[in-house]
Amino acid sequence: MSKLRNVAVVGFAQAPIVDAEPHRTAPEMLYPVVKQALASCGVDRKDIDYQCAGSSDYIDGRAFSFSQVLEVMGAWPPVQDSHVEMDAIFAAHLVWVKMQAEECDTAIVCGFGKCSEGSPTHVLNLQLDPFYHASLGLDHISTSALQASAYMSAKGVDDAALAEVTARNRNAGARNPDTQLRKATSAKELQATPWAVTPLREGYLPPIGETATCLVLAAEGKAEKLCDKPAWIHGVDHRIELQTIGARDLTRSASTKLAADKAFAMAGLNSGRDADVAELGSTTPAEELILRDALGLPSGLGGNGAKDGPAVNPSGSPLCGNPLMNTGLLRLAEGFRQLSGRAGERAVGGAKRAVVHASAGHCLQQNIVWVLGTERRWS
Amino acid sequence: MSRAVAVVGVGQTHHNSKLPDVNVAEMVRIAVDKALADAGLSHEDIDAIVLGKAPDPLEGIMQPEQYLAGALGAHLKPIIRVHTAGSVGCTTALTAVTHVASGLFGRVLTVAFEKQSEGNAMWALSPNYAFTPPMVAGAGGFFAPYCRAYIKRSGSPSHIGAVVAANARDNAGRNEHAHLKDPMTVEDVLGSPMLWDPIRFLETCPSSDGAIAIVLANEELAKKGPRKPAWIKAGATFTEPMYVPGRDQVSPLAGRTCAKHVYAKAGITDPWKQIQVAEFYVPFSWYEPMWLENLGFCELNDGWKVVDRGDQKMGRHLPVNPSGGVLNTNPIGASGMLRFGEAALQVMGRAGEHQVPNVKNALGHAYGGGAQYFSIAILSSEL
Helix, strand or coil, X not given: CCCCCCEEEEEEEECCCECCCCCCCHHHHHHHHHHHHHHHHCCCHHHCCEEEEECCHHHHCCCCHHHHHHHHHCCCCCEEEEEECCCHHHHHHHHHHHHHCCCCCEEEEEEECCHHHCCHHHHHHCCCCCCCCHHHCCCHHHHHHHHHHHHHHHHCCCHHHHHHHHHHHHHHHCCCCCCCCCCCCCHHHHHCCCEEECCEEHXXXXXXXXXXXXXXXXXXXXXXXXXXXXXXXXEEEEEECCCCHHHCCCCCCHHHHHHHHHHXXXXXXXXXXXXXXXXXXXXXXXXXXXXXXXXXXXXXXXCCCCCCCCEECCCCCHHHCECCXXXXXXXXXXXXXXXXXXXXXXXXXCCCEEEEEEEECCCCCEEEEEEEECCCCCC | CCCXXXXXXXXXXXXXXXXXXXXXXXXXXXXXXXXXXXXXXXXHHCCEEEEECCCHHHCCCCCXXXXXXXXXXXXXXXXXXXXXXXXXXXXXXXXXXXXXXXXXXXXXXXXXXXXXXXXCHHHHCCCCECCECCCCCHHHHHHHXXXXXXXXXXXXXXXXXXXXXXXXXXXXXXXXXCCCCCCCCHHHHHCCCEEECCEEHHHECCCCEEEEEEEEEEHHHHCCCCCCCEEXXXXXXXXXXXXXXXXXXXXXXXXXXXXXXXXXXXXXXCHHHHXXXXXXXXXXXXXXXXXXHHCCCCCCCCHHHHHHHCCCCCCCCCCECCCCCCCCCCXXXXXXXXXXXXXXXXHHCCXXXXXXXXXXXXXXXXXXXXXXXXXXXXXXXXX
16 A cells, blocks of 8 residues: 555544434534534634535435535635535545545534434435335335344344344443433343334334534644644545345445455554454444454454454444434544543543444445554554 | 546536436436446446435435446445535536545546436425525526626626527537527527516526536546546635625625636636636526626626627637536536536547637536535646
């Protein structure tokens, strides 16, 4: 791998994830978050070169939804700006590419999505092939259940294992003041919850919530000045697969595997086991197991998920809160918090390298993998 | 930009009010296949894909890059989806340029589309915002007051919009891909119904189905041919908020800032002398003189004089929209990339019947939102 430009995450702020924030619009939720993120780096908005948001018109229920947040992101006088109709973690990737092209040195990335103003179940159905998939009435829960079912029958994984994986995440989430479900639970308790769509129980599925997020990125030379402990980007890659669910092997995530291979090669990692922390964008326990396989992490089964290899999902993962369009960026933020001493009670002691994953689409269709480190990657 | 980037292939569909024989995926695939054939490449040669389109409610498919992954040849590749309102097509192309300039990707395929016949643009473009009374007026109703303000402030005679529209239609007649091509005179335009004063029916863009795809490559790969490349000398996107007190909606500061930034990077000190052809985003006729001013081709309030002299026509000093422009072809998400792609074809000398002779530098431009999002590129025949 040729030498790249060292770029780091230097700041982050979020609103705590809630079921619904009935008294504030998306811009009202985002405004204090942008201020907090900038203040955490001690930087003025005018000293930021570039801004990029990630959001969805369908989630917000109006066309050009992103144009409402220009004021609160600080776009006056006019600024260099873009927007991706994706989870904001892809905006962070675009910023990293832009820094590699030497088009900017500092940037803010914002995510928002007022999921409570619409019906995410109906909206996510519209993401599917309009002729062959969407018309079946599939939503994200039913497609996740298809994938869970395929994985369980191929690998001999049972309901108790899904309950155990979920409980581990929920108990981690109990220590995360910003997440949505903060009540510790047990596998037994979760196994007693009713089926949502078999083989997924209601207890295995995250609530969809809402938040607003702002991440600050900076290139070497600026990053050290903005943050005492920047989280340097050692590698990143993302890949998509065909959507057609019947044409994919749902028991594995080929796009995660390929993205991880590329990101790990860039970072000089042999596998996910080389990291101290892994934060995954899994929205069901079956997804976590599939992602562990793809990233070379311990299987997560038989009780070896917590002790063997890196700490997985210290934030509680999206299983404790799934604010669409922010869910991915929150994983990158968790990697930053863990490496920069900002993870509070849930800090993984001595963490030097983090693997971060996020996903988009149905059945893990599109995946992005990052490697972060406490030291610069290239000298 | 740290590394040289060039356009090495361009492909577009024919544009029409309805392309009834193709669905969204098939329409996009036609443009992709044509761009790859034009570049003498296949899907295996592409390292990443950048997709752009305007609001998803226009077709009713949420985040269509997921559904279109197969049609775009994106399986197991990186793909991102840009959305910056009407400017999105040009911004998407520039995002792909950034990907190549980063050194991380050798060749990038960029695609933009809209299939307006699948939905209702008037509805989709009349969004409700909190604490803001809904206009329910579509884009024309939104921009008409800006055009009225332009006329008042510049002292332009009232026929200028009609001159722009008739000239654009004349140009579209020479573009095999254009949607509207029927000949039309200034008198025809002036005689057409007033929709949103001062914008008449024939001064308004159509709703189109269509797609465009462009292949970009780094210097080493671009020089391998088979085409003479179009080099990207500079590109940038600037944005401003809607509700800034004192904001100049007629000649927005973001547009002026973007132009200044791009000219500085491209080494252009006098755009009127150094740029031979321009493709502006003109959805309503009056925007042609407005952008001539905003982009620094003339002094403030003088844009209408350029049009009145006819200096923006084919064969004159600065042909504007030789393709016929947005006024005759408007698949919204693709419209900005069509400006970028047409500018590339002009510097490659491959614009066919609407080719402007001896083009060294061409400008591609798009804008969007409430005249808030600006995206500008300078393409050149020389590295």
